[in-house]
Amino acid sequence: MKVGRRSFLSFIIGGAAGTAITPLPWKLMDDASIWSQNWPWTPVPPDGEYSYVNSVCTLCPGGCGISVRKVDDRVVKIEGMKGYPVNAGGICVLGLSGHQLLYSPTRVKSPLKRVGKRGEGKWEKISWDEAISEVAKKLSEIRSKGESHSVGSIVNADSGTIPNLFKRFLTAYGSPNFMTMPSMQDSYKMTLQLMQGVNAQAGFDAENADFILSFGSGIIDGWGSPVRMFKANSTWKANGKKVVQIEPRLSNTAAKSDKWIPIKPGTEAALALGLANVIITNSQHSQKISQSSGFESFKKLVQNEYSTDKVSQITGIDSASIVSLAKTFASASKPLAICGRGQGSTPGSLNEFMAVHALNALVGNINEQGGVWAVPEVDYIKWPEVNLDETATNGVQKERVDGAGSEYPHAKSLLNRLAEVVNSGDGSLEALFVTGANPLYSMPDSKAMKKAFDSIPFVVSFSSYMDETASNSDLILPNHVCLERYEDVPTTAGLQKNIIGLTRPVVKPQFSTKNVGDTIMLIAKALGGSIAEAFPWDSYEACLKETLGAKWDVLVENGFWSDSNSKTVSGEFNFYPKAMESLSNFSPVSLEGSTASYPLVLIPYDSIRLANGYIGDPPFVIKAVEDTVLNGKAACVEVNPKTGKELGLTEGRYASLHTPRGKAKVKVHLYEGIMPGIIALPRGLGHTAYDKYLAGKGCNFNELIGPAEDPVSGLDAAWGIRARLTKV
Amino acid sequence: MSTQDDKAKEVSADGAAGPIILFFILGLAASLVLGWVIFPKLLYSQKKQPIDFNHVLHVEAVDEGCESCHFFREDGSFSGVPKLAQCVECHGDVQGENPNEIKFVNDYVANGREVPWLVYARQPDCVFFSHAAHVKKAEMECSTCHEHIGESEHSRVYEENRITGYSRDIWGKNISGLKSNTWDRMKMDDCAECHATKEIKTDVETLPWPLNWAPLPYEKQTGNQASIKTVKEACFVCHK
Ligand code: SF4
Numbered sequence: 026m027k028v029g030r031r032s033f034l035s036f037i038i039g040g041a042a043g044t045a046i047t048p049l050p051w052k053l054m055d056d057a058s059i060w061s062q063n064w065p066w067t068p069v070p071p072d073g074e075y076s077y078v079n080s081v082c083t084l085c086p087g088g089c090g091i092s093v094r095k096v097d098d099r100v101v102k103i104e105g106m107k108g109y110p111v112n113a114g115g116i117c118v119l120g121l122s123g124h125q126l127l128y129s130p131t132r133v134k135s136p137l138k139r140v141g142k143r144g145e146g147k148w149e150k151i152s153w154d155e156a157i158s159e160v161a162k163k164l165s166e167i168r169s170k171g172e173s174h175s176v177g178s179i180v181n182a183d184s185g186t187i188p189n190l191f192k193r194f195l196t197a198y199g200s201p202n203f204m205t206m207p208s209m210q211d212s213y214k215m216t217l218q219l220m221q222g223v224n225a226q227a228g229f230d231a232e233n234a235d236f237i238l239s240f241g242s243g244i245i246d247g248w249g250s251p252v253r254m255f256k257a258n259s260t261w262k263a264n265g266k267k268v269v270q271i272e273p274r275l276s277n278t279a280a281k282s283d284k285w286i287p288i289k290p291g292t293e294a295a296l297a298l299g300l301a302n303v304i305i306t307n308s309q310h311s312q313k314i315s316q317s318s319g320f321e322s323f324k325k326l327v328q329n330e331y332s333t334d335k336v337s338q339i340t341g342i343d344s345a346s347i348v349s350l351a352k353t354f355a356s357a358s359k360p361l362a363i364c365g366r367g368q369g370s371t372p373g374s375l376n377e378f379m380a381v382h383a384l385n386a387l388v389g390n391i392n393e394q395g396g397v398w399a400v401p402e403v404d405y406i407k408w409p410e411v412n413l414d415e416t417a418t419n420g421v422q423k424e425r426v427d428g429a430g431s432e433y434p435h436a437k438s439l440l441n442r443l444a445e446v447v448n449s450g451d452g453s454l455e456a457l458f459v460t461g462a463n464p465l466y467s468m469p470d471s472k473a474m475k476k477a478f479d480s481i482p483f484v485v486s487f488s489s490y491m492d493e494t495a496s497n498s499d500l501i502l503p504n505h506v507c508l509e510r511y512e513d514v515p516t517t518a519g520l521q522k523n524i525i526g527l528t529r530p531v532v533k534p535q536f537s538t539k540n541v542g543d544t545i546m547l548i549a550k551a552l553g554g555s556i557a558e559a560f561p562w563d564s565y566e567a568c569l570k571e572t573l574g575a576k577w578d579v580l581v582e583n584g585f586w587s588d589s590n591s592k593t594v595s596g597e598f599n600f601y602p603k604a605m606e607s608l609s610n611f612s613p614v615s616l617e618g619s620t621a622s623y624p625l626v627l628i629p630y631d632s633i634r635l636a637n638g639y640i641g642d643p644p645f646v647i648k649a650v651e652d653t654v655l656n657g658k659a660a661c662v663e664v665n666p667k668t669g670k671e672l673g674l675t676e677g678r679y680a681s682l683h684t685p686r687g688k689a690k691v692k693v694h695l696y697e698g699i700m701p702g703i704i705a706l707p708r709g710l711g712h713t714a715y716d717k718y719l720a721g722k723g724c725n726f727n728e729l730i731g732p733a734e735d736p737v738s739g740l741d742a743a744w745g746i747r748a749r750l751t752k753v
Numbered sequence: 754m755s756t757q758d759d760k761a762k763e764v765s766a767d768g769a770a771g772p773i774i775l776f777f778i779l780g781l782a783a784s785l786v787l788g789w790v791i792f793p794k795l796l797y798s799q800k801k802q803p804i805d806f807n808h809v810l811h812v813e814a815v816d817e818g819c820e821s822c823h824f825f826r827e828d829g830s831f832s833g834v835p836k837l838a839q840c841v842e843c844h845g846d847v848q849g850e851n852p853n854e855i856k857f858v859n860d861y862v863a864n865g866r867e868v869p870w871l872v873y874a875r876q877p878d879c880v881f882f883s884h885a886a887h888v889k890k891a892e893m894e895c896s897t898c899h900e901h902i903g904e905s906e907h908s909r910v911y912e913e914n915r916i917t918g919y920s921r922d923i924w925g926k927n928i929s930g931l932k933s934n935t936w937d938r939m940k941m942d943d944c945a946e947c948h949a950t951k952e953i954k955t956d957v958e959t960l961p962w963p964l965n966w967a968p969l970p971y972e973k974q975t976g977n978q979a980s981i982k983t984v985k986e987a988c989f990v991c992h993k
Contacts, residue, residue, distance in 0.1 A: 032776040039780025047788020048928045052796070055924070056916040059877075063917070 073097035079106050079584040081514045081526035082120045083507040084640050086182065086208070087111065087250040088516035088524070089120055090584055093508065093531045100124040100508060100532055105252065110524055110587050111516055112252035118646050119636050120252070125643035126506055127535065131490050131716040133503035134536035143479065144497045153539060153547075156502050161551035163483050164198065167455045168552075173199030173416050174423035177454050179440060181206050181461030181639055184515045186572055189406050190545050190560075191460065197411045197549065197559035199420025202454070204427060204438045206462045206638070207740060209365030210517060212372040215435050215738050216382050217399050219604055221391070222596030225399035228521030229363060231257040233395035234266065236357030238350075240293045240364040240381055241272040245281060247368035247633045249519035267357070269350065271296065272366075274630055274663070274705050275698025286350070287700060289341040290628055291613035291744055293364065296347070297380035298608065299336030302327035303351035304387050310355070311389030319601030323383060326601065330609055339611060359395030360388045367631035367708070370638065371469070372441075372740035374614050379605055386600065392593040401594050403515055403523045406572055414555040426452040433739030441732040441741035444470060447477035460487035460504065460541050463639045465494040466712060469741060470686055470731040487541045492641065493714045504541040509534045511566055512542075513573065513580075523588040525573075527580040540565045604737040614733055618685040618747030625668070626703045627684060627748035629726045635709030642709065644718040653694045660710045660723030661694035662750065665701040669693060672750060682706075682724075683749045686731045689724035690753065704750060793928045797912035797921050803868055804861075805853045806908045814843075819895050819903060831884035837867050871911035873922040874899060874939060879992055900936040944991070 044050060061067075073096040082089045082103075090109025094102040103123045105116035126132075136156035141147030151159070167176060178195060180188045183205045192203045213227035231237070231254065242248045245258050258281070261268060270282035271293065279285040288296060304310050305324050314320070337344040354360045364381040366373060382397070390396025413421065427443050429436040446452040457478070468474045471493075478484060478497055486498040489506045504510070507528050514526040539547075542565030549560045562568035570577050576586045616626060634649045636642050642650070653661055662682060664674060674680055674693045682691045682704075691706070699705050710723025733743035815821035822835045832839075840862070847858045861868050876882060887893045896902070912921035924930065925938035932938045935947075 028772070028776075032772045035773040036776040036780040036783075039777035039782075040784040041780075042777075043781035043784030044788055047785055047792070048930060049788035049792045052792075052924070052928060052930070053916075056796075056914060059917040059919070 070096065070099075070101065073099070078529070078531045080508070080531055081528045081584065082116075082123060083512065083514060083528055084119050084123060084126070085117075085247070085251065085636070085638060086516075086518040087117070087120075087252060088514045088518065088520075088526050089116060089250070089252050090526060091116065091120060091123070093124075095531065098532050100127055106584060109526075109585060110522070111250055111520065111526075113256060115252040115256055117247075117251050117255075118634060118649060119640065119643070122643040122645040123508060125645055126490070126640065127508045127532070129490065129643065129716065131714075132506070132536060133489060133491055133495065133501050133538070136503065136537070137501040139499045143499070146496060148501075153502075153537070156500060157544070157547045157551050159500060160485055160502070160548050163456060164548070164552060168198065168416055171416065171419070172455055173420035174201060175426075175453060175455040176200045176457070177202030177204060177426060178458035178460070179204045179206070179462050179464055182517070183437065184402055184517060185513050186406060186565075186569055187460070187512060187542055189408075190542055190565075190568075191458065193408065193411060193559055194545050194549055194556070196421055197413065197417055197556040198552070199413070199417035201421050201423060201425045201430075202427075204440045204443065206464070206467070207372050207438070207440055209369035209372055209378075210519075211437070211740055212375055212378045212738060213365070215375060215740075216378040218435060219602040220379060220382055220386070220599050221399055222599070223399045223401075223594045225401045225594050226517050227519065228398040228400040228593075229361065229519050230393075230395050230398060230521045231361065231519075232260055234261075234359045234361035234390075235264075235395065236266065236354060236360040237261065237268045238354055238360065238362040238384075239268065239270050239272075239278065239282075240297065240362065240377065241270075241366040242278070242363045242369065243276060243367045243631050244268065244270075244278045244363075245633065246276055246278050246631045248278075248363075248365060249369065250516065251368075251633060253520070267353075269354075273628065273700050273703055275696075276367075276630060277632070280698075286342055286346065289339070289700075290626065290703065291616075292340045292611075294374065294377040294380040294608065295331060295336050295339040295611050295613075296342065297362070297364075297377070297384050298327050298331040298611075299333060299340070299347055300351040300354065301380070301384055301387055302331045302336075303333060303348050304355045304384075307352065307355070309352070310387040314386050314389050314391075314598065317386070317598040317600055319599045323600035323605075326605070326609060330611065354384075355388055357388075359390065359393075361385065361390060361396055366744060367629065368637070370467070370631070370708070371744075372735070372738070372742065373744065374742040375604060375735050375738045375740070376608055379602070380608070383600055386598055391598065392595055398521045398593045399595065400521060400523065401592060402517075403525060403588070405515075405525070405574075405576065408572070411559045412555050417555065426454060428739065433737075435737070436739045439739045440464065440468060442734065442739065444468070444473040444477040445732075447480060448473060454481045456483040456485070457481050458485050458487065459494050459498070461639055463488070463492045463494045463641075465497055466492065466641075466714075466725060467638060467727060468732075469727050469743060471725060471727040472687060473731070487544060488639075489538065490641075491714055492639070493712065496714045502541075502544050503536070503538040504544070505530075505534050505538045508532060509538070510540045511569055512540075513569060523592065524585055525576065525580065525587075526585045529581075542568065607736065614735075614742045614744060616745055616747050617731055617733065617743075620747065623684065623747030623749045624702075625748045625750055626745050627662075627682070627729065628703060628705050628745040629708045629730070630663075630705045631708055635707055637709035641712050641715045641719050644716075647718055647722065653696070654707050655710060655723050656692045656694075658722055659690065659692040660706060662691040663694050663696040663699045663705040664750065665699050665703070666695045666697060667701045668704070669695045673752060674750065679753045680750050681753045682729070683751070684729045684746045686746065687728040689729060691724065691750075693750075703745075704748060789928065796915060798915055800871055800911045800913060802871055802908040802911060804857050804908070807853075808903045808905045810906075812903045823895075825885060825889070829885045829889075831888075834870050834872055837861060837865070840868075871913075871920070873911060873920050875920055876923070876939070877919065881991055897935050898939065900934065941991075 076095050078093045080091050082091045089112035090106030092104045092106045093100055103121050105112050105114045107114040136151050136153055137148040138151045140149045178191045180191050182188050195203050217223055217225050244254050248254055268282040269284045270279040271286045271288050273287055273290040333344045333347050362381050362384045364377055385397045392398050424431045427439040429439045465471055465475050484498040486495040486501045487504045488495040489504050495501050508531040512528040514528055516524045546560045550557045579586045676695045678693050680691055680693050682689050706726050708726045711725030712719045730746045732741040735742040824832050847855050923939045925932055
């Protein structure tokens with residue numbers, strides 16, 4: 026037998042066929058892949074000395090304590106700080122991605138001056154001295170014209186030393202226009218003021234409650250202090266406490282609740298009053314509270330106008346459910362009702378807040394264990410009075426541009442009105458400072474906001490990142506990010522105790538940035554006179570130490586200071602403040618747009634995976650967004666399959682979404698968890714600025730909605746807008 | 754001419770069919786032997802444990818079974834393979850005539866040197882595995898993953914994958930990757946197999962849609978299959 030070429034080939038073929046049915050190739054493939062993961066040149070971060078630094082996260086108002094793990098001077102991991110009274114070791118997905126913001130390519134690395142047109146993205150690097158003197162020069166000019174009141178500032182919050190330094194600066198300079206980013210806290214504060222006559226924050230003793238009735242609050246979607254609420258929710262689950270979620274959409278919170286009651290959106294206040302009616306009729310209310318002023322009028326209101334049948338008609342919830350819900354709520358030993366939709370980033374209707382607060386009062390939980398507490402702000406900022414010169418004295422007496430305190434006497438700041446006031450020519454600003462906020466992205470009708478900004482001649486941003494507002498400013502004086510700076514964080518997001526946290530430098534500043542506290546003091550000093558005198562400190566750190574006094578050492582040692590005995594303030598409860606009178610004829614906050622051209626209703630929804638405030642999603646977090654929320658580059662609009670069928674829309678197809686304020690191209694996601702006729706869009710997408718990981722993905726809900734002024738508070742009460750969805 | 758050529762081809766084709774099939778079979782057989790017999794021998798190096806350990810003997814002598822030596826520390830972490838300090842509690846001196854014990858006491862106890870045990874079940878560095886979650890919370894038996902090791906009288910040979918450096922127990926003794934017992938393999942798929950079938954109860958009550966809206970009750974599925982894997986911090990639960 027001759028072994029020829031053919032025999033050889035057939036041997037090889039036989040061998041190959043045989044090999045394929047042995048484990049050899051498959052096993053080798055698996056081993057090779059493991060081997061390749063262990064190659065010496067595979068990038069593995071360099072080793073070094075491990076250490077932990079405790080600090081406080083400022084990426085959202087939650088104020089969680091964090092333990093930052095470092096290898097040498099590099100941040101490698103952020104964990105929740107054990108024993109911190111807010112988050113007790115927990116952390117959220119945004120907080121644990123904080124180091125990506127520290128090393129982010131979108132950081133502003135030095136002071137920048139605009140050289141091209143606004144928003145064109147052409148910048149010139151300048152030194153800090155130049156930057157400060159540029160601002161000072163401009164402000165001196167405005168002041169010398171007697172226009173000091175036309176300078177404003179937009180700040181993330183109104184408590185803590187940084188916001189107070191801005192407030193002080195404006196006062197010394199001569200302007201009343203200190204504005205803050207709105208949130209549900211504004212509505213809660215006003216509710217407490219009107220119904221209890223106190224100046225306090227609403228705090229919730231959530232952990233001790235045993236029946237939680239949530240009017241659309243995203244308990245596990247980022248409401249209040251997010252990690253704290255996650256933990257509270259787990260405690261309720263573990264101890265068999267009940268959560269009832271009322272909202273038109275099956276949110277994560279609704280899905281994890283014990284009972285989800287879908288409601289016609291915008292009718293929550295009516296439900297709260299309907300429940301109050303059942304409770305009063307069954308005499309299940311606290312007897313003590315019925316002595317309060319206004320109780321009889323309130324009783325009359327709910328009995329005449331909010332009978333179960335009527336409420337059932339308004340809300341769409343059947344009568345039996347309303348009655349049984351009221352009964353179970355009132356018979357729970359520590360019932361708690363909360364409101365503020367989603368993450369509570371919009372203030373909402375004051376009527377709704379008052380109605381829910383009345384419900385709490387009825388079951389006697391105000392300032393009680395497991396209830397709603399009126400928590401006074403920690404009063405630690407005691408700076409000497411500012412000596413006002415003549416210009417300042419005149420300036421601060423002028424009316425605010427947003428109408429807070431004048432048109433709307435109860436309001437402190439009404440940023441939602443700014444765009445309209447400026448665009449309609451009723452008010453104007455010559456210069457605007459923005460810090461810790463991104464109003465061009467996160468205010469409703471962001472296009473109108475941009476138009477208003479365009480008419481302000483001088484906009485200074487103190488942002489650490491090239492966000493939408495920074496990229497549309499004239500000058501950027503970048504702040505350190507929170508892992509690089511000192512700052513006090515008085516936590517206000519629904520906590521029932523007074524806590525101040527200390528954010529402190531974990532690593533040295535990576536770029537030529539400055540703590541915004543120092544920057545504002547330098548500007549004041551450059552302006553000289555009484556403005557400079559208002560800032561006697563050498564540096565922000567010195568100011569912070571002096572302000573905190575004895576608390577400073579405690580803060581450095583523990584990372585936080587907390588009031589050993591919980592304080593609440595109580596005034597006389599008033600069930601029927603004048604502001605409630607409008608409830609005698611229930612009408613929900615009206616929706617913009619006509620039914621004929623916009624047959625659907627668009628509502629927003631929040632997710633813990635989508636940051637929608639000053640900070641946008643870092644790469645880790647945007648990766649965690651499901652493809653039913655963001656699909657490719659398109660945001661998904663949730664449509665009930667029935668509505669989808671009527672409109673001829675199928676899963677995953679593109680559609681064009683129109684509202685009276687704007688339009689967007691979206692993808693359809695058919696979802697049975699959304700009511701027919703209603704469509705929902707996530708908040709937190711559609712950035713045009715930031716990095717390539719975030720920019721250009723989805724659409725910004727705020728471009729599609731406009732603000733709706735609450736008649737009493739003046740705050741934004743919009744919860745949705747009419748919309749049209751068409752095939753493309 | 755052409756006809757003759759064709760014929761010649763036919764002849765030779767006929768004549769070659771036998772050897773071709775034969776060589777095909779030879780190749781097939783050779784590769785099967787290579788893949789199933791020789792390859793595993795080449796892939797794994799064989800190492801002996803420093804001491805031949807008798808589990809049976811030890812289990813008989815202790816009171817609390819496996820947990821006598823493989824215990825949970827106070828903070829809930831698992832001690833794993835005992836350290837010398839534990840062994841010394843009983844083996845301070847040679848107690849019998851077993852040559853393994855004599856070697857152990859003389860080589861290790863006397864010099865205060867840890868025994869370099871080769872850990873059959875060691876997972877790669879990137880894997881985070883909590884014994885507490887499985888043994889305490891899910892009340893699983895040790896043998897589910899570690900077979901009935903307590904019944905072994907000798908330490909078996911430790912086989913190390915020459916390419917990856919991992920123990921053969923991870924892929925499993927059977928080179929084909931098939932298994933008949935839960936403890937035969939320890940790759941991610943094997944974790945997932947169990948995690949995918951364990952059910953987490955979801956008990957959301959829902960109401961029908963409000964009256965004036967087209968009623969379309971939404972029932973949430975109970976028994977969410979993949980939830981153990983993703984319910985908490987997703988990947989980072991198991992992967993560091
Ligand atoms: S909840 Fe807010 S404060 Fe807490 S870790 Fe997350 S982003 Fe930071």
